[in-house]
Amino acid sequence: MALTHFPAWTDPVVVSTHLATHGYAIVDDLASDELLDRFAAEAAAHVQESAGGEDDYDGSNTRRTGALIAKIPASRELVMHPVAVAVAEGLLHQATAIQLLLTQIITIDPGETPQKLHRDQMMFDLYPFPADYHVQCNTMWALTDFTAENGATHVSPNSSGMTDEEAEAIDPPQAEMKRGSVLFYEGKVLHGGGANRSDDARQGINITYGVGWVRQEENQYLACPPDVARTLDDDLLRMMGYQQGAFSLGYVGDQEDPLSVLRGESLRAARIADFAEASEAHRTFADDIAGIDPSS
Ligand SMILES: O=C(O)CCC(=O)C(=O)O
Numbered sequence: 539m540a541l542t543h544f545p546a547w548t549d550p551v552v553v554s555t556h557l558a559t560h561g562y563a564i565v566d567d568l569a570s571d572e573l574l575d576r577f578a579a580e581a582a583a584h585v586q587e588s589a590g591g592e593d594d595y596d597g598s599n600t601r602r603t604g605a606l607i608a609k610i611p612a613s614r615e616l617v618m619h620p621v622a623v624a625v626a627e628g629l630l631h632q633a634t635a636i637q638l639l640l641t642q643i644i645t646i647d648p649g650e651t652p653q654k655l656h657r658d659q660m661m662f663d664l665y666p667f668p669a670d671y672h673v674q675c676n677t678m679w680a681l682t683d684f685t686a687e688n689g690a691t692h693v694s695p696n697s698s699g700m701t702d703e704e705a706e707a708i709d710p711p712q713a714e715m716k717r718g719s720v721l722f723y724e725g726k727v728l729h730g731g732g733a734n735r736s737d738d739a740r741q742g743i744n745i746t747y748g749v750g751w752v753r754q755e756e757n758q759y760l761a762c763p764p765d766v767a768r769t770l771d772d773d774l775l776r777m778m779g780y781q782q783g784a785f786s787l788g789y790v791g792d793q794e795d796p797l798s799v800l801r802g803e804s805l806r807a808a809r810i811a812d813f814a815e816a817s818e819a820h821r822t823f824a825d826d827i828a829g830i831d832p833s834s
């Protein structure tokens with residue numbers, strides 16, 4: 539079964555609708571060579587230092603490199619890529635705010651065996667989120683080409699609503715894609731890294747967004763030290779969690795706004811009225827999505 543690819547210029551609403559309907563979507567050629575070359579140059583020494591995993595899930599021939607916002611300035615552009623953010627906002631439209639859950643380069647080295655198929659939302663203590671509530675939106679940007687031989691991610695389309703038994707009976711195709719393309723997948727879809735039978739490493743940049751009310755998988759406040767955080771743009775900081783994640787979540791001290799505290803201003807946190815406006819915006823986006831025929 540071939541997976542669906544969209545060109546880079548596709549309306550993000552179409553991409554997030556496909557993602558919500560089938561569990562995944564691939565957008566081709568979204569990151570420029572210039573950005574990825576810069577990313578690769580900034581990443582090389584950090585990847586070199588990263589150790590392989592210790593269990594079947596992490597993979598002994600797989601290196602995971604985190605804290606990308608602090609270590610790799612080019613990662614900030616990928617985190618805030620307008621199409622990625624718009625697709626994540628579309629999928630997660632039921633939440634007042636979205637936030638970054640993790641940043642990780644996944645380097646699958648030659649000889650790696652397939653990762654166990656899984657659903658990423660299991661990390662939330664196996665909580666059974668309703669079928670129509672999405673808690674997270676993952677991106678996997680191809681830093682190298684993703685091929686069947688080098689371990690392109692396996693994704694099982696339409697597996698989100700299936701039982702594990704039903705889903706595991708289907709052989710999941712691989713998200714083969716060129717460097718610069720991105721695979722979106724949601725938290726319920728069955729997927730896993732592929733075996734690397736080639737002579738070269740497969741590198742993907744996994745950036746995951748989630749609703750504002752869950753704990754982040756990678757602790758952004760410690761992964762990026764405050765001195766570095768203070769040099770970053772407000773929009774990026776809000777995405778990293780320097781905002782209220784929903785009504786009253788994440789304030790500091792006497793109900794101050796976390797971003798203003800980081801900046802040394804200590805302003806009072808956003809009021810309920812602001813959240814009502816935000817919710818209205820999300821509802822409008824949800825209506826837009828509902829009006830689109832997913833089969834088109
Ligand atoms: O590396 C991949 O292709 C997928 C990795 C993955 O799904 C994970 O680590 O949760």
Ligand SMILES: [Fe+2]
Nearest residue numbers: 656658729730
């Ligand atoms: Fe995963």
